[in-house]
Amino acid sequence: MFQLGGDLPVRRLGFGAMRLPRKAFTSPVRDPESGMAVLRRAVELGVNHIDTAWFYRHEDVAANELIRKALHPYAAGLVIATKVGPLRDDQGMPSGQAGPGQLRALVEENLTSLGVDRLDLVYLRVGGMGGPGGESLAERFEALAGLRQEGLIRHLGVSNIDAAQLAEARAIAPVAAVQNSFHVQDRGAAELLPVCAAAGIAFVPFFPLGGGRNPIDPARLSRVAERHDATTAQVALAWLLATSPAILAIPGTGSIGHLEENMAAAEIHLTGEDLAELES
Template identity: 70%
Template sequence: MTTNLTAAAGGDFLLGGDLRVNRLGFGAMRLPTGTFAGPARDPETGMAVLRRAVELGVNHIDTAGFYERGDVRAHELIREALSPYADDLVIATKVGPLRGPDGIPSGEATPDQLRGLVEEDLRRLGLDRLDLVYLRVGGLTPPGGEPIGERFEVLAGLREEGLIRHLGVSNVDAAQFAEARAIAPVTAVQNHFHVQHGADGGLLAQCAELGVAFVPYFPLGGGDRPLDRDRLAKVGARHQATPEQVALAWLLAASPVMLAIPGTGSLDHLEENVAAAGLRLTEEDLAELTA
């Protein structure tokens, strides 16, 4: 499926009540490298991807300070490619994970380290205030099992100071989500979720009820939950669409609070992902994908 549609074809969402974003956004994780342990990618290509994403109507970019490989760093690519930023561009970042000697973000910041991480993100992105900051909890383990209040309180304080506009939480369960909301407003939840990994369906429903954005990471499969491409391809054949386009269209159809942020380091894949904003799955398609 290739069209000349832009990201606006997927509809929009009012993030935090004051930031209108197209629901098809862009994740910057794969700009520096294909995997955390993989070789660095060409930074010029990464900047070209970012500029083309904005040309295609993407106005929500998700990044993190630990998205880097060697000297190729997502924050710096974003700043060099897109600064001065368009007024409608929303940049979200995550703090919490710390990289180990192997480059894998396996460590976790303590409460007294979070201010420094936020200030570093401000400096590296060239911003006076961050639009959205997630507290990313845990490493690569499933969510739950630890309190997050002390750390979230630090970010809430930085929001009160004006360094952060909106707060989010990532890799959390329902109890941690409630713990955060008792401290300060939560604008977005970012958890592992895709068409074939819907364990957080209850949390998604709660977000929809509250008007909180749900922003799945690994929307096209990843970690220990890869996509079954053959199953998606059967639906895609009816629409002349790729399995990945079907997976993105399913996310956008799943809930009005869903914001998809597929990432890529390829211009061709970017065009393909954005075109998925215009794909409309039928009731038959949706039933087949969730059977």
């Protein structure tokens, strides 16, 4: 368990909703009934931290609306995190970035589509589809901090950022979570881990099982997987949970079978030998 924002207890293995509308940006739309079944099963398995975004949508299927239809009224203790900042282009790709004056409307879209009066956690996602760093987030984060003061947001996070941007955000308002690309073979954000752990900030890797520009090579995990009678995906998730107590993993899927496989990773306890092999 982890105390998200200091007051929201969540299991460290949660669920990411990005793959509910479609498997990838170039994939066809998924059956919405299947997505709602996955969400209900996730909650049955004990998930109480769901990560989503209004722009996780394709054609007439949207992750937020699936969450609302499947789970509303929400069970006590269910934490739903969302993110704002990206703007969709003509192809539906989140390639643009919202300015400070556009963030209220994006927050309100999330409130409406999720059917809530206050959002548990809102990340400011910066950098478009590029890597972290190279720009100020101050004005945009100040805008979100204002919405938090109004009571529309409980906790704030930042996504796709470097150490300087995290410090910039923390000088404006408390940061409850950081969401960056990170997995067993993509450790570019490792410098943020001790900072987050020391400050009680959750570190929430996106693409925890690889994806985008940084896929995982399963062959490098296979020997550890064989020792634990596990899949390489389960080992990748177990590695995240073993790496830092501040890490919250949010693997996503549109399949109940894959969901159950992912959740079983919490029962895998890697040895020192396993960790040394995976990190070599």
